Amino acid sequence: MGITEKRPAICGVCPGGCAVEVALKDERLVDVQPLKGSPFGNLCIRGKHGPEIVYSKDRLRTPLIRVGERGEGKFREAGWDEALDYTVRKMQEIKKKYGPQALISHSGRGAFEQSMLDFCNSKTDTIASKLLLPFGSPNIASCGSLCFVSFGLLAPIATFGIPGTALEPDLKNSKLMVVWGSNPITDSPPFLFNRIVNYRRNGLRIIAIDHMRTDIAQRADQWVAVRSGTDGALALGMINLIIQEKLYDEDFVRNWTVGFDELSNYVREFTPEVVEKITRVPAKTVMDLAREIATTKNVCLRTYTGLEYTNSGVQNIRAVYILFAITGNLDVPGGLFINMPSGSTVEQEEFPLPDGVLPIGAREYPLFYELTRCAHYMELPNAVLKGDPYPVKSLLINGSSTITSYPQPEIWEEAYRNLEFMLVIDIIMTRDAIFADVVLPSATYYEINSYQRYQGYLRLRKRVIEPIGKSRNGILIMADLAKRLGYGHLYPQSEEELLTQAFAGNPQLLESLKNSPDGVKLAAPERQYKKYATGLLRKDGRPGFPTTSGKLEITSNLLAKHGYDELPIYIDPLEGPLQNPELAMNYPLVMNTGARIQSTFRSQHLNVPSLVKLQDKPQVLINSADARDRGIKDGDKVMVITKRGKVAFFANVTDKVLTGQVEINMGGGNPAQFEAWREANVNVLTDFANRDRISGFPVFKALLCQIKLAE
Numbered sequence: 169m170g171i172t173e174k175r176p177a178i179c180g181v182c183p184g185g186c187a188v189e190v191a192l193k194d195e196r197l198v199d200v201q202p203l204k205g206s207p208f209g210n211l212c213i214r215g216k217h218g219p220e221i222v223y224s225k226d227r228l229r230t231p232l233i234r235v236g237e238r239g240e241g242k243f244r245e246a247g248w249d250e251a252l253d254y255t256v257r258k259m260q261e262i263k264k265k266y267g268p269q270a271l272i273s274h275s276g277r278g279a280f281e282q283s284m285l286d287f288c289n290s291k292t293d294t295i296a297s298k299l300l301l302p303f304g305s306p307n308i309a310s311c312g313s314l315c316f317v318s319f320g321l322l323a324p325i326a327t328f329g330i331p332g333t334a335l336e337p338d339l340k341n342s343k344l345m346v347v348w349g350s351n352p353i354t355d356s357p358p359f360l361f362n363r364i365v366n367y368r369r370n371g372l373r374i375i376a377i378d379h380m381r382t383d384i385a386q387r388a389d390q391w392v393a394v395r396s397g398t399d400g401a402l403a404l405g406m407i408n409l410i411i412q413e414k415l416y417d418e419d420f421v422r423n424w425t426v427g428f429d430e431l432s433n434y435v436r437e438f439t440p441e442v443v444e445k446i447t448r449v450p451a452k453t454v455m456d457l458a459r460e461i462a463t464t465k466n467v468c469l470r471t472y473t474g475l476e477y478t479n480s481g482v483q484n485i486r487a488v489y490i491l492f493a494i495t496g497n498l499d500v501p502g503g504l505f506i507n508m509p510s511g512s513t514v515e516q517e518e519f520p521l522p523d524g525v526l527p528i529g530a531r532e533y534p535l536f537y538e539l540t541r542c543a544h545y546m547e548l549p550n551a552v553l554k555g556d557p558y559p560v561k562s563l564l565i566n567g568s569s570t571i572t573s574y575p576q577p578e579i580w581e582e583a584y585r586n587l588e589f590m591l592v593i594d595i596i597m598t599r600d601a602i603f604a605d606v607v608l609p610s611a612t613y614y615e616i617n618s619y620q621r622y623q624g625y626l627r628l629r630k631r632v633i634e635p636i637g638k639s640r641n642g643i644l645i646m647a648d649l650a651k652r653l654g655y656g657h658l659y660p661q662s663e664e665e666l667l668t669q670a671f672a673g674n675p676q677l678l679e680s681l682k683n684s685p686d687g688v689k690l691a692a693p694e695r696q697y698k699k700y701a702t703g704l705l706r707k708d709g710r711p712g713f714p715t716t717s718g719k720l721e722i723t724s725n726l727l728a729k730h731g732y733d734e735l736p737i738y739i740d741p742l743e744g745p746l747q748n749p750e751l752a753m754n755y756p757l758v759m760n761t762g763a764r765i766q767s768t769f770r771s772q773h774l775n776v777p778s779l780v781k782l783q784d785k786p787q788v789l790i791n792s793a794d795a796r797d798r799g800i801k802d803g804d805k806v807m808v809i810t811k812r813g814k815v816a817f818f819a820n821v822t823d824k825v826l827t828g829q830v831e832i833n834m835g836g837g838n839p840a841q842f843e844a845w846r847e848a849n850v851n852v853l854t855d856f857a858n859r860d861r862i863s864g865f866p867v868f869k870a871l872l873c874q875i876k877l878a879e
């Protein structure tokens with residue numbers, strides 16, 4: 169069996185954009201390997217399974233229109249014109265009846281493809297689709313309502329006016345890297361992970377602060393095991409010691425911060441012994457870690473979602489950023505480099521938000537609204553079910569599986585059952601789609617023409633195979649909807665137009681890209697450090713940070729303006745053993761959910777046999793002592809029980825988690841998935857109402873549960 173053709177391409181499984189070599193036989197994708205020698209050729213486990221993912225029997229192949237009751241899952245096949253015309257007619261009807269704000273959109277992890285981000289999404293949130301703005305509705309939402317915005321926008325912008333995406337660990341010059349609540353091997357793409365491993369060989373020291381011993385913690389020089397949700401106390405405890413021992417960068421603190429004295433007073437209560445009680449990190453470790461971060465020149469940081477899902481998530485992340493800043497590790501060689509976003513090549517018109525009506529959630533989460541200009545999706549059930557602040561009747565979902573992603577699926581299902589129109593665009597049937605009136609099949613990234621931006625590089629994404637069935641490039645679905653709604657000119661209407669528009673400012677670049685399968689390197693500006701001192705961080709060119717005070721705001725004006733604590737005040741997890749000892753009698757285990765596993769991407773791939781084989785059952789990781797106490801052996805089926813519900817998982821008995829703490833896989837709960845996963849939606853166990861007050865993010869990672877052997 170000869171393989172007919174091999175060529176370089178971009179992986180089409182997720183937006184990571186790894187460089188691959190694909191093998192095709194009779195125009196069918198048959199194999200995917202990393203592209204040797206390419207700086208982006210770091211295939212993750214999932215990438216190799218591309219053929220099985222794109223040709224999955226579960227792929228949606230044609231538009232569908234509901235025929236049964238809503239939620240019954242009965243559909244008939246339809247043509248594109250019929251499905252889109254029907255959608256647009258329903259949208260107009262609802263607008264006429266209730267006003268444009270009665271329509272909302274939500275996009276998620278399946279809508280991160282580069283050209284989609286550039287052409288279809290809002291500039292502020294970058295994930296939320298802008299489709300409804302010209303229609304007159306401010307209600308554009310995204311998985312930013314429970315991912316990234318807390319650590320990537322709210323915490324850093326409220327502290328120093330710069331988004332988290334601009335913070336880059338300056339690995340090359342660093343002596344110590346702290347990986348705090350992130351596991352870089354699961355990054356998409358995992359480029360940073362490979363760099364970390366390389367620098368470690370050359371002497372970079374690594375400390376992982378994580379509630380479990382993850383891949384990175386295993387490779388690290390030190391694993392600091394922390395009780396979930398308590399990182400704020402750990403950071404404040406270190407800050408306290410650093411202040412007591414005068415180990416902070418006096419010059420930086422004096423010239424570039426506000427609120428240091430208030431902070432000094434506040435952190436006094438966080439003695440190493442108190443911190444040990446809260447976090448379970450031994451007092452001596454707290455002290456050693458603080459001294460090491462303060463005295464090593466220089467230390468860099470990688471953090472991501474691990475700190476977002478607790479009651480004071482935003483403030484905890486602020487405390488961590490402040491710790492690194494006052495120890496002189498911000499924007500210095502080897503520290504946390506501020507890489508000001510170079511911007512996209514695409515200059516698109518920003519559509520103004522409609523006047524007069526605020527999106528849902530703007531009232532509850534005003535800082536979230538100010539920085540994202542988006543609706544907060546956690547408020548959707550109130551709008552649909554209670555008409556608060558006004559009724560929402562129609563929902564457009566693109567690339568998201570909200571019933572598996574948001575807490576308490578029964579609340580979302582109830583909301584969806586009460587909609588008047590729902591559209592889902594996906595590549596497979598999701599639980600959300602079961603409630604839809606119209607389901608549209610998107611093509612995967614292997615089936616589209618586009619481009620990919622990396623730091624300092626660009627590559628063209630060339631279609632590898634023809635779209636499966638009647639599926640279409642997601643951008644063109646959006647563009648077609650826009651056209652039928654009367655504003656098609658705001659979108660590229662073909663892939664050719666898309667490329668021409670994307671490179672309108674530099675057509676030669678497009679030509680070079682066409683001739684360079686492994687991409688074109690862009691001229692990188694020379695690294696400049698301590699930019700706060702030279703005026704490079706502010707639009708007005710004055711020294712300082714782009715905040716109202718011009719300083720790094722330990723006491724945050726932005727937070728104060730919206731009525732939040734201006735200091736990074738720590739809140740101990742409200743559903744935790746210290747705050748709720750009575751509940752902890754019946755639910756004694758600290759429950760953490762959703763640490764990434766390699767074989768899945770949130771709810772995705774649990775229908776793909778070769779990937780599911782890598783972990784065929786949804787697991788709860790439980791310490792051997794806790795398992796023994798409960799008569800549980802490795803592999804046993806167990807019930808995980810919270811105040812809110814119970815779900816069957818399979819025990820992974822391990823010392824990767826501390827006693828008294830468990831970690832549970834997320835992603836289960838969709839109809840196309842293998843049975844064990846399909847029935848294991850972890851969000852049955854989490855809490856819709858228990859949130860971080862500032863971000864509105866659910867407390868996914870600091871709750872209480874009990875575990876029993878299943879009958």
Ligand SMILES: Nc1nc2c(c(=O)[nH]1)N[C@H]1C(S)=C(S)[C@@H](COP(=O)(O)OP(=O)(O)OC[C@H]3O[C@@H](n4cnc5c(=O)[nH]c(N)nc54)[C@H](O)[C@@H]3O)O[C@H]1N2
Nearest residue numbers: 276277278315567568569573593594610761762770771868
């Ligand atoms: N308990 C708990 N809950 C969590 C988390 C947790 O840690 N714990 N994590 C949270 C996080 S960080 C996030 S981001 C959310 C996940 O947020 P979601 O956006 O729900 O992510 P996925 O489950 O990956 O769903 C993506 C969907 O896009 C589809 N898709 C894939 N490719 C394409 C495409 O090209 N076009 C279209 N239209 N669709 C496509 C997939 O089939 C899938 O249904 O979950 C959150 N929920």
Ligand SMILES: Nc1nc2c(c(=O)[nH]1)N[C@H]1C(S)=C(S)[C@@H](COP(=O)(O)OP(=O)(O)OC[C@H]3O[C@@H](n4cnc5c(=O)[nH]c(N)nc54)[C@H](O)[C@@H]3O)O[C@H]1N2
Nearest residue numbers: 349350351354377378396397472473474763764768769770
């Ligand atoms: N293979 C794969 N890759 C993915 C995804 C996937 O589902 N699968 N999801 C994608 C998405 S949606 C996102 S947002 C990114 C996220 O990227 P990351 O944030 O790097 O995701 P994780 O690998 O879960 O790493 C979070 C780490 O925080 C730890 N953690 C949890 N709670 C706490 C805590 O309270 N304190 C501390 N210190 N640590 C804690 C977890 O154990 C975990 O090791 O990954 C993306 N990449």
Ligand code: SF4
Nearest residue numbers: 179184185186212215
């Ligand atoms: S990270 Fe994404 S793009 Fe890279 S190999 Fe894995 S699935 Fe493909």
Ligand SMILES: [Mo]
Nearest residue numbers: 311315316473
């Ligand atoms: Mo995410």
